[in-house]
Amino acid sequence: MLDNIEADFPEYTPRPSDAPRALAGIRVVDFSHFIAGPFATMILADMGAEVIKIEAPGRGDDLRRYPPVHPELKAGAPFVWTNRNKRSVALDLKSPDGVAVVRELIATADVVVENFSSGVMERFGLDYGACRTIKPDIIYCSVSAYGREGTFADRLGFDPIAQVESGFVSMNGYPDREGVRALSPVMDISTAMMACNAILGALVARERSGLGQAVEVSLFDNAVLMTGYATMQHLFTGANPQRHGNTSPDTCPSGVFQAQDCxxxxxxxxxxxxxxxxxxxxxxxxxxxxxxxxxxxxxxxxxxxxxxxxxxxxxxxxxxxxxxxxxxxxxxxxxVRTVGDAIRSAEARERGLVTRIPHDTLGWIPNVSLPIRYSATPVVDPVAAPAVGQHIGAVLKDLLGYDDARLARLAAAGVFGEVGAGPARAGRT
CATH class of the missing domain: 3.30.1540.10 (formyl-coa transferase, domain 3)
Structure with a gap:
């Protein structure tokens, strides 16, 4: 696993040390898990925001177990892909002490991001209304499945479900068989991009007005948008899009052809x-x-x-x-390329899309960059995704001023779970 990384991919070229960061000084408290929320906060982190990922002690984000899981990292490739440049704090939110710590962190933050099922943050006492009393100008972003209010607010949402219910799957594949889903989590990724854009817009609005606000992006809403202009075509004609395989219903000749060799x-x-x-x-x-x-x-x-x-x-x-x-x-x-061919192609190499970055345990780890190029505020140098609770001590000491004795008391109370079993462990950076 990762045996050929040094031969296949160049070392990441650091940004100029004196270059400013686009989101320097912005702090995000991130309760999100899986893909849509974490990918949004990773974009913010790459832009220079400080992202503090709140995870359940021990288990952490469920995406950590998506395969293939590296035995030394104890995390899978999908988690590594979507959680760089973050610090992890593991807290038991079912504990009053754990919620109290989180509330202190939110008091220092600019943005809160969550994608729990509807009602979970309310049960923790961490919904928008509660967070607004802690930090009046907070920007509170919820990534939901079908919205936080209304008939469908209780429904769970995952990328493939959004693909089928939005009509996206009905458009893709060949006409003589069922439509097919995109294997890539396109709805999660695009929802993350929408959430990031919404947060950035709210930050600009706050800069002008001084006011925070609640922001919501729904996976289903976004999935309908991702059907593209087919939605408007249907409204014009009343006809549903048909599956055309690799050809285009709108242009010709557009499609796949076979050369002598590929x-x-x-x-x-x-x-x-x-x-x-x-x-x-x-x-x-x-x-x-x-x-x-x-x-x-x-x-x-x-x-x-x-x-x-x-x-x-x-x-x-x-x-x-x-x-x-x-x-x-x-x-x-x-x-027509495989994924492996694409990331090793001349185009990808010239753009520096896949590189290797240092890792304390493995030596090197691969990194897939964002497609964003800033001339004045380049994205930050990538730091590999954290272990569960890796930064408990550093965050609570640096941001909240906790001393070792207080960390030890919280650890003894089980607030940090197994990760924070003692003050020394809780002090990891």
Missing amino acids: AFYINCGNDKIFQRLMSQVLERADLAAAEAYATGPDRIRRREELFAILGEVFAQRPWSHWQARMRAAGVPCGQ
Whole structure:
């Protein structure tokens, strides 16, 4: 596991030491777990916010056990992927002392993020109303499944459920079989992005008005948005989107073709691209000028014959030949890759998308960067996801001024669980 990391990926290049951070001075108390909430707070952390992840003692975030779990990390790849640049504090929120500690942390914070089931934060006494009494200008972000109020507030939500209920799955796959879900948690990731955007907007609003507010992003609401313009197309026509496999219902020819050595995708999004494909790539000026293929709707009606022409020609040459010609002609195209191929590709290497960063236990650990590039406030240097409760001592000492005696009393009371079994353990940084 991770045997070839040094050979496969370069070491991360640190940011300039004197560069400011976009969210310097912003503190986030993060109660979220799984993906949608933690990915949102990781984006904030990468931008320079201080994110304090509140976890259950011992067990921590359930995402820690999603495979593959590294035996030395005691955490799985999905958790590592979504929790860098955070500090972990493990507290028993069923304990009054644990809630009291959290309330002190919230008093120092700018943002609270939670994605528990509806009613959980109220039972802890940590809902927006309660947190607002602690910190009047707090920004309180809830990532819910179907909203915090209304008929469906009690429903649990996970990415695949949002995919099927939003209509997203009905659009994807081939027409002769059931629709298919995206294996990537696209709804969780996009919900996280929406939550991060909402928090950033609330921070800007607070800067102007001095007022905090409650912010909510629903997984289902976001999933409906993720069906894209198909929703508006349906409203215009009354028709539901049909599954088209790898072809496009809106443009032609767009789809997967087979070169001599591999598969690739082309996307002829308009008439000019089609004409360049035919005249410059295939050297078929006659087809470029043919009235039968003049417009997108014309080509869609003749998709099968066009695909047959292209398929026969493309199969005669390797991908390197076609890629060079299409790039020169300005025809959007790309090789069909595996995930492993993609992260080791020349494009990914040039962009520094996957690197390796130091890790105290493993030596190195892989890191997948955000697609954000700031010229003046570059994202922070990545620090690997924390162990459960790794930063109890550092956070409570530095932020709240707790001394060793107080930490020991809380540990003895079980507030830190097994992680905080004694003052020395509680003092880990």
